[in-house]
Amino acid sequence: MPWLSILMGVPVVGALAVAAVPKGNDKLAKQLTLAVSLVVLALTLAMATQFDPSGARDQFSEVYSWIPSFGVHYAVAVDGIALVLIALAVVLVPIVVLASWHDADRPEAKRSVKTYFALILVLEAMMIGVFAATDIFLFYVFFEAMLIPMYFMIGSYGGAQRSYAAVKFLLYSLFGGLLMLVAVIALYVVADKGTFLQPELIGVIKDPATQKWLFLGFFIAFAVKAPLWPFHTWLPDAAAQAPAGAAVLLVGVLDKVGTYGMLRFCLELFPDAAKFFTPLVIALSVIGIVYGAIVAIGQTDMKRLIAYTSISHFGFITMGVFAMTADAGSGATLYMVNHGFSTGALFLLAGFLINRRGSQYIADYGGVQKVAPVLAGTFLVAGLSSLSLPGLSTFVSEFLVLIGTYERYIVPSIIALSGMVLAAVYILWMYQRMMTGPTAEKVKAFPDLNLREKVVVVPLLALLIGFGFFPKPLLDVINPAVQQTLTSVHVQPFTPAIPVTAEKKGAGQ
Amino acid sequence: MSTLAAAIDAPTIEYAELSPMLLVFGAAMIGVLVEAFTPRYLRKSIQMPLTVLSMLGAFALTVWQGIQGVRHAAAMGAVAVDGPSLFIWGAILLLAIVSVLLINDDDHFVAQAAAVPGSAEEDRAISEGGAHTEIYPLVLFAVGGMMLFPAANDLLIMFVALEVMSLPLYLLCGLARRRRLLSQEAAMKYFLLGAFSSAFFLYGTALLYGYAGSVDLSAIEKSLSTVGGQDSLLFMGAAMLGVGLLFKIGAAPFQAWKPDVYQGSPTPITALMASGTLIAAFGALLRVFWVALGNLDAEWTPVLWAVAILTMVVGAILAITQTDIKRMLAYSSIAHTGFLLTAVVATGKEAQNANALSGILFYLVAYGFATVGAFAVVTMVRDPGGEAGHLSRWAGLGKRSPILAGIFALFLLAFAGIPLTSGFFGKYAVFAAAVSGGAVQLVIVGVVTSAMAAFFYVRVIVLMFFSDPAPEGPTIAVPSIGTAAVVTLAAAATVVLGVFPQPVLDLAHTAAQSLFVR
Incomplete structure (x- = not known):
């Protein structure tokens, strides 16, 4: 067929x-x-x-x-x-x-x-x-x-x-x-x-x-x-x-x-060229991760903010792709999927907010969680998925990317970690400004999510949480393909510097 | 006397092979007689069918020649009837038929060309409903010239063809019904500059004759390896021929006439020139440079590289600043000329040449149909004073007339070379030929200028679809059957060639396989 x-x-x-x-x-x-x-x-x-x-x-x-x-x-x-x-x-x-x-x-x-x-x-x-x-x-x-x-x-x-x-x-x-x-x-x-x-x-x-x-x-x-x-x-x-x-x-x-x-x-x-350019690409990715996150913090417009968070996240994905390890490759692919759900949920909820208020500026909101708790709550979960909270699927992918990159490029992966910290700043600060505090005058009449909007958001959050706890179905499909890709690139599989047996012994003592 | 007559053998003329051209020229002459001997009210109803039918007949004859597989320098080696010629004839005839359907719309042409613009005489002519049916034979002569020009296998025939093609066009340019002064200026400018370029061409012919002792293209090619010590004649001759030909295709730095002439001419004539003349001139250019000067390519390739780069850059950059739709399309045509030139310089072994040639042929057909379609749309967007030329008048057209604007957007996307339109495969074909011919740098310039060119195509789409309509915007003329047919046909060609280009590619490939007959 x-x-x-x-x-x-x-x-x-x-x-x-x-x-x-x-x-x-x-x-x-x-x-x-x-x-x-x-x-x-x-x-x-x-x-x-x-x-x-x-x-x-x-x-x-x-x-x-x-x-x-x-x-x-x-x-x-x-x-x-x-x-x-x-x-x-x-x-x-x-x-x-x-x-x-x-x-x-x-x-x-x-x-x-x-x-x-x-x-x-x-x-x-x-x-x-x-x-x-x-x-x-x-x-x-x-x-x-x-x-x-x-x-x-x-x-x-x-x-x-x-x-x-x-x-x-x-x-x-x-x-x-x-x-x-x-x-x-x-x-x-x-x-x-x-x-x-x-x-x-x-x-x-x-x-x-x-x-x-x-x-x-x-x-x-x-x-x-x-x-x-x-x-x-x-x-x-x-x-x-x-x-x-x-x-x-x-x-x-x-x-x-x-x-x-x-x-x-x-x-x-172009496997050889890819290896030749890897340091450059990893550097650009790390710059993107940090730069996107810092600029996101400074945004006043929530759609622009989400866009900049994506630039930061895309930095993680390219870093994972070019780290050329099995973990990083799987993590990057998984991240492509999870980022789609996570950003999707954020953009759509931002869209619902904008439809209600008629403005995309963060400063025009305040105290939404009092008048529209479901809206605020789902926004929080979507936001948390953007900052890769454990238990949400983005965490699995970001973690895999970082582990995989660390196997080969230690310093970049450490710098990239700062992206996770900055993510907490931009998401939580946006949430604080928009959803908590005294309810803004124009926000008071906000209706909560209606049925259509709930039907939109629930599947996305379910996927985020579901794959957060059980990413195996996705990874089962992704892993062999990533493995085959890496085979055609001819990279040596990663071998730990410290033999695995030694670690066992240490842990057992 | 009698001994002399016996000494001269009558030349053999292969009438069957030349029949498409003979039919067009014959119909043109009948058209002149019709003008002379039939009453005014009958003329149009005779001329129009005569023109279309003769060109259809010529097309059928071209197809017949193609099926027979004629590859021959006919008329004592003066006219080459080979694969590329036949393909070009077919393309020119189809595009000319389509253009004639546009020309059929009386509204575009002056009632009495001789009347001073704005005079009482002109008003009288308009109120009497005067019309110049001479347009039809003039178009037929021009089309005949267009057919002979790329097929000419000797420089004198080529010069004659150039004049037969150009003189009627000079006249036709000055016949726009509205903005008479602009139209007359265009005709004057085209005539003067064209006359200069013809002079260059003729001078180049003379110098090459001095070098080779022949005006025959293949004889010139042979002389390249036998004649020594005359290089200055050869190079000057080649350069001057080049000037004349590059002027006709509108390559920089000889492009200055294009925007003025395209803008001032009646739009159906612009459509004919932008498609037919371009194809014919490219055919002639290829024949001169690939056949006569084929073994001199080490010398002329660097020059054409520079010309190609200049043409692409000038076309793309100046188009951005244009505010008139026809001028913008003229500059876009200059940019496309540059894209085509990238394949002209990509010469090499026989297979490479055939590859480049078939790419050029495909591009010309794809571009020709999109161009005629685009100008046909231009004729339909009207102000009280004629066509709404200024770009600002096109604002919000997509809201007022979504289908027309959508079709125009399709043509623009084809010009920009977006996949799934004919323009993409055209561009791909010539760029691929250029890359395999070792002109990668030229192709990089090509894609950068393509991106610049995309900007002004996209700007028109922005105007049509994303801007609010002008308060007293242009009206959309209810298209005549002919115009509607042209737009539909061109749009269909653009889509079909963009999705399923293989048959036409095959045709171009077969035509190019034997290269030019020598």
Whole structure:
């Protein structure tokens, strides 16, 4: 059964259907979108049950020739890493649809409601495609094409500065993408295999100098996308101006394409170059972790604050990817998923707050927990997941990343630890300013979460807590894939400096 | 006398191979006769079908030649009927047919060109409903010239073709119904600059003749290895030919005419020039540089590198400052010329050349359709005084007319080279050819300027979709059937070539396989 094509086809057909809904029947468009996204979710779960973690690396593989003159295939398949990221995307989409139920209705947007929901579905298809593509050209096509729906979602439905933010987002990503295009072409020409299939291109580029240039072409595109410091400046603008639902998909899923690309393409295709650039990338990641966290503390706008926390978290993910140990790799992949849920919950709750108050500034709130305890409580849990409290899933991933990095790079991992401390500052201080203290005048009439909003938040918190205590199902799928990735990079497995037996003896005394 | 006549053999002319061109030129002459001998009220209803049918017929004949696999220098080696020629003919004919559907809309052309703008005479002509049906034969002559130009296998024929193509266009440029002065200025400028460039071309031909003793492209190529000590003639001749050809494609530093002419001309004529002339001129450029001067590439490649870089940068940067939609599209066309030049310099072994050529051919078709479509949309967005040229007038178009704005956005995204549009594969094809031809640095300049170019395309999308509509914004003309067909066709081509480009790529590949006949 062509699972992946079906997964992409359903939302595309759904998007066409939603776009064809007659004008003025917005409710039907929304319901249809929700139904389609739930069908996709169900299909993905059905596919996931058939995934065999110990089986071949690429499963549900489909390869058709698309453009023979360029050696381009429509080739899709998933390994454990891609599977969990696709799952992340399809879980977030119905939640975002439900959360954005009234976002596009706002009179100042003056845009058709159904278009917004159709764009979400188009984006969903592309998100699945980009993670599933095993043909580098196909990956590039999705990588670039998915900018367009997001561009319209920010530009048409976003806040006051939306067109500036949308253009900045598009140009940054396009610029990175075009550099990647040069590298893609050069890879094809240098490899001289007449194909873009990623598995066939592993280990083909031998010349170290060529590897380095190609690595840079890919890496800069992914670093802009992820975003890694100093390529991050578009993210706070885009995330702050995007409607909350679009911000979730942008930061939660689209940006993961960057870190996923590093793991899948930069490391596997150019292992020697990756090792050569590792010190630089680790340094940039650590700077990003600390810088993002410090700047987040200084933010007055909660969406910008969440965006900066993400820059800090993306620092952890890239650090984990480039540490090239099994623990760090698994941790980074797990972090990609958990960060999606955690940031998703934060952005959506921030969106609910903004809908109530009409302002994204922290200073306009105060004492919310007295009038809307459920809202404040869920916000606290989401916030705690952002600061990686043990018991929440983000802790597992952050801990794995730090342990894995420590195995190889001791000093960076110690500096990165400060990011966890700073996280407590930005989250708890934001909570203190917004939720505690005397209730602000305009906050007094706040209704608590209604049923729709609860349905949005509860699954996310359940996932955060559930995977916090029992991350095994995810790790079982991720670990073999990470192991295989590291095998194609040819790194020596980590051996402790002190033999394990000696430790046992010491502990027993 | 009789002995002399016996000494001259009658030249052999392969009429069948030249039939597409002959049909177009023949129809043009019939069109002139129609102007002379039929009553005014009948002319349009004769001219229009005559024009379209003759071009359709020529297209069918081109396809027939293509199926027969003709690869031959016809007419005593003067006209090369080879794969690239046939492909270019087909593309020009299709784009010209599409443009004629736009031209059919009377509203774009002056009632009486000779009348002084703003005079009572002009008003009278308008109220009488005057129209210049001469446009149709002029277009046919121009299209015939466009077909001959890239197929000419000798420099004199090429010069004649250049003039046959250009002279009608000079006239057509000055026929815009509104903003007469701007239109006349455009025609004047185009004519003057064009005449200069023709002179350069002719002078270059003369110098090369002095060097090689022949104007035949393949004879010039052969002489490169046999004639010695005449290098100054050769280099000056090659440089001057280059100036003439680069002027026609609008490469920097010879690009100055493009924005003025594109802006001032009637938009359907702009569409014809931006697609057809560009294709024809690229065909001729390739033939001169790859066939006649093919073994001189070590000398001309560095120059074309510089020209390509300059063209991309000038096009992309100056486009950002434009406030008129047609001028912006003109600068965008300059930038695209630069992208195409990256593949022109990527010469090498035979396979590499074929690869680069097929990339260029595909790009030209993809770009041609998107361009005609974009200009067709421009004709539909109107102010009381004609087309709403100023970009600020386009604000909020997406809210007023979402479908039209959406289609225009599609064309802009294709120009920007976003995947799943035709522009992406075009750009990919030429850049891939350039990389495998060793011009990686050129491609890096190409992608950087592409990113700059994306800015001004995206800016128009921002204006259309994210800005509030201007209070008394332009009206959207209800499209005539022809215009609607053009827009639909161009949009369909843009999407189909963006998702399923293989058939056209195959066609371009087959056409390019044999390279140019010598």
